[in-house]
Amino acid sequence: MSTHNDYNFAFIDENAKKEIRRSILKAICLPGHQVPFASRELPIARGWGTGGLQVTLAIIGPDDVLKVIDQGCDGSVNAVNLRDLIHRTTGVPTTFETAQASIIQTRHRIPELPLREDQIIVFQVPIPEPLHYVEPSIEKATAMHAEKDYARMWVSLYEDIVNYGSVTIGASYPVMVHENYIMAPSPIPKWDIAKLNMANCLHLFGAGREKRIYAVPPYTRVEPLQFEDKPFKKEDFSGHVCARCGAGDSFLDEIFDEASGGKYWVCSDTAYCDSRIQKEAAV
Amino acid sequence: MNEPVISVEGLEKTYGEGCGRCGECTGPDYNTNVCRYCGSVIALKDVSFELYQGEILGIVGESGSGKSTIVQCLYFDLEASSGLARLFPYDRGKANILTLPQSRKRYIRNHLMGMVYQNPLLGLKGYFTSGGNIAEKLLTADIYNYHNIRTRSARLLDRTEVDLEYMDRLCRTLSGGMQQRVQISKALANNPPLLLLDEITTGLDVSVQARVLDMIKTIQHELMISMIVVSHDLGVIRLLTNRTMVLKKGRIVEHGLTDQILEDPRDAYTQLLVHSML
Numbered sequence: 001m002s003t004h005n006d007y008n009f010a011f012i013d014e015n016a017k018k019e020i021r022r023s024i025l026k027a028i029c030l031p032g033h034q035v036p037f038a039s040r041e042l043p044i045a046r047g048w049g050t051g052g053l054q055v056t057l058a059i060i061g062p063d064d065v066l067k068v069i070d071q072g073c074d075g076s077v078n079a080v081n082l083r084d085l086i087h088r089t090t091g092v093p094t095t096f097e098t099a100q101a102s103i104i105q106t107r108h109r110i111p112e113l114p115l116r117e118d119q120i121i122v123f124q125v126p127i128p129e130p131l132h133y134v135e136p137s138i139e140k141a142t143a144m145h146a147e148k149d150y151a152r153m154w155v156s157l158y159e160d161i162v163n164y165g166s167v168t169i170g171a172s173y174p175v176m177v178h179e180n181y182i183m184a185p186s187p188i189p190k191w192d193i194a195k196l197n198m199a200n201c202l203h204l205f206g207a208g209r210e211k212r213i214y215a216v217p218p219y220t221r222v223e224p225l226q227f228e229d230k231p232f233k234k235e236d237f238s239g240h241v242c243a244r245c246g247a248g249d250s251f252l253d254e255i256f257d258e259a260s261g262g263k264y265w266v267c268s269d270t271a272y273c274d275s276r277i278q279k280e281a282a283v
Numbered sequence: 284m285n286e287p288v289i290s291v292e293g294l295e296k297t298y299g300e301g302c303g304r305c306g307e308c309t310g311p312d313y314n315t316n317v318c319r320y321c322g323s324v325i326a327l328k329d330v331s332f333e334l335y336q337g338e339i340l341g342i343v344g345e346s347g348s349g350k351s352t353i354v355q356c357l358y359f360d361l362e363a364s365s366g367l368a369r370l371f372p373y374d375r376g377k378a379n380i381l382t383l384p385q386s387r388k389r390y391i392r393n394h395l396m397g398m399v400y401q402n403p404l405l406g407l408k409g410y411f412t413s414g415g416n417i418a419e420k421l422l423t424a425d426i427y428n429y430h431n432i433r434t435r436s437a438r439l440l441d442r443t444e445v446d447l448e449y450m451d452r453l454c455r456t457l458s459g460g461m462q463q464r465v466q467i468s469k470a471l472a473n474n475p476p477l478l479l480l481d482e483i484t485t486g487l488d489v490s491v492q493a494r495v496l497d498m499i500k501t502i503q504h505e506l507m508i509s510m511i512v513v514s515h516d517l518g519v520i521r522l523l524t525n526r527t528m529v530l531k532k533g534r535i536v537e538h539g540l541t542d543q544i545l546e547d548p549r550d551a552y553t554q555l556l557v558h559s560m561l
């Protein structure tokens with residue numbers, strides 16, 4: 001393997017990569033199940049995506065093309081730092097364009113453009129345990145998963161509806177994977193939940209601090225927890241379009257305009273937004 | 284009476300390593316449950332009984348005699364040291380439920396048994412509403428329709444005389460008597476054939492006690508549910524039960540029809556118990 005700047009290809013040593021890949025394979029075999037792995041020290045602080053980063057470094061090869069986003073944006077500091085680190089230690093080309101990437105590492109979003117079978121999306125996960133809010137003990141939560149003892153999780157949704165009329169969970173809405181395990185989809189908006197269901201691509205989730213890896217393989221059923229008569233609802237942007245590209249079918253960020261004191265909305269997925277503007281310009 | 288609901292043979296619970304001689308130096312004759320040789324606590328030994336459909340069995344005895352240990356072993360809160368317990372609604376009584384894997388025990392707890400503890404907050408989650416606590420039980424029976432859960436919870440709370448306005452209140456904010464009623468509702472949620480009641484009126488005001496006991500009688504009558512009632516209070520035992528076991532230092536000292544035991548206690552210890560009550 002070629003080395004860059006005295007590091008091993010993709011920074012992590014080959015043995016560690018093998019270990020991580022084993023955990024990834026196990027995670028793929030058990031969709032939604034959290035697999036422990038020996039999280040490494042990386043030249044980046046925990047909480048800044050070390051889980052996702054290790055997954056990416058373990059699977060990336062010289063032929064890959066990398067895209068890194070943070071909240072849908074390729075240009076944010078966190079995304080830039082991670083992309084630089086991976087690029088410097090692998091030499092793989094990087095891209096902003098979703099369609100060009102073979103690996104997309106992300107924090108908090110799934111790109112608007114549907115992903116393909118030859119693409120892998122890697123999520124940075126702060127809290128991998130969906131039962132965390134109803135069972136603080138990791139040991140007990142693990143037993144609850146093993147026994148599909150999910151009543152208490154459901155009660156937390158029930159109580160939300162009693163108190164607020166609907167489920168108030170915004171990001172990281174709990175999902176049932178393969179009718180088997182409840183999974184935290186990482187803090188993506190509800191908007192993105194449907195993209196996980198029966199998707200063409202492989203989804204890998206890495207939590208560095210909690211040392212957990214999990215996966216949603218392609219063509220796997222992923223359903224938000226919902227009562228039969230209280231259907232899950234994603235964010236509603238009706239009446240708004242992106243102020244840059246005019247899109248009315250994407251997840252929008254609300255922006256406060258200091259100059260005018262008003263508000264406007266723009267695509268959270270900047271690459272999607274840019275590609276629409278470019279297409280418009282080309283016409 | 285007809286078919287048994289549960290039969291228990293040789294139930295034993297030891298705290299400690301135990302030695303070959305634990306049995307010969309503990310029990311009512313020695314007035315201790317602590318082994319003189321090894322220091323182990325023989326909380327239960329040689330406990331055998333049957334409970335028939337629609338029957339209420341009382342377990343009475345002084346504090347520390349092992350009453351709670353019996354129901355907690357049957358409800359799997361405690362792991363029995365040895366013994367055979369067959370629950371007839373489960374696998375037609377073929378299995379020893381005490382040695383089932385955890386997932387099967389959980390199934391039994393959710394569907395075939397209800398437990399009511401002296402302390403309501405052992406059976407309820409204080410940070411959930413009354414309705415939410417009942418919903419938790421209903422959800423284990425795969426009822427995922429919000430409206431159905433609400434309707435069933437309301438009906439269950441009505442049966443235990445909890446005003447509908449308490450349905451959406453957090454359990455920890457309710458009075459002890461109200462919590463106890465909610466706990467009973469929750470225990471009944473999935474229509475279990477067997478209900479275990481451990482000193483359920485002990486912490487309550489006297490006036491509330493009477494109401495709760497009446498309610499238990501009515502529920503038993505309406506649902507023909509089998510019950511094990513644990514109490515140190517012979518008044519409770521007299522009011523509720525058909526048959527009674529008297530427990531002392533982890534052993535059964537007397538077992539028979541409640542009326543007979545109260546009228547004409549044969550065991551010296553039971554005589555003491557009965558007389559202390561008069």
Ligand SMILES: Nc1ncnc2c1ncn2[C@@H]1O[C@H](COP(=O)(O)OP(=O)(O)O)[C@@H](O)[C@H]1O
Pocket residue numbers: 298316324326344345346347348349350351352353
């Ligand atoms: N963890 C423990 N270690 C040792 N002894 C215990 C433990 N828990 C309970 N015991 C003993 O078991 C006996 C039976 O307790 P229990 O069933 O609670 O009695 P009861 O309900 O009749 O008052 C008591 O002597 C008690 O001290």
Ligand SMILES: [Mg+2]
Pocket residue numbers: 350351352482
């Ligand atoms: Mg007790």
Ligand SMILES: [Zn+2]
Pocket residue numbers: 301302303304305306318319320321322323
């Ligand atoms: Zn001994």
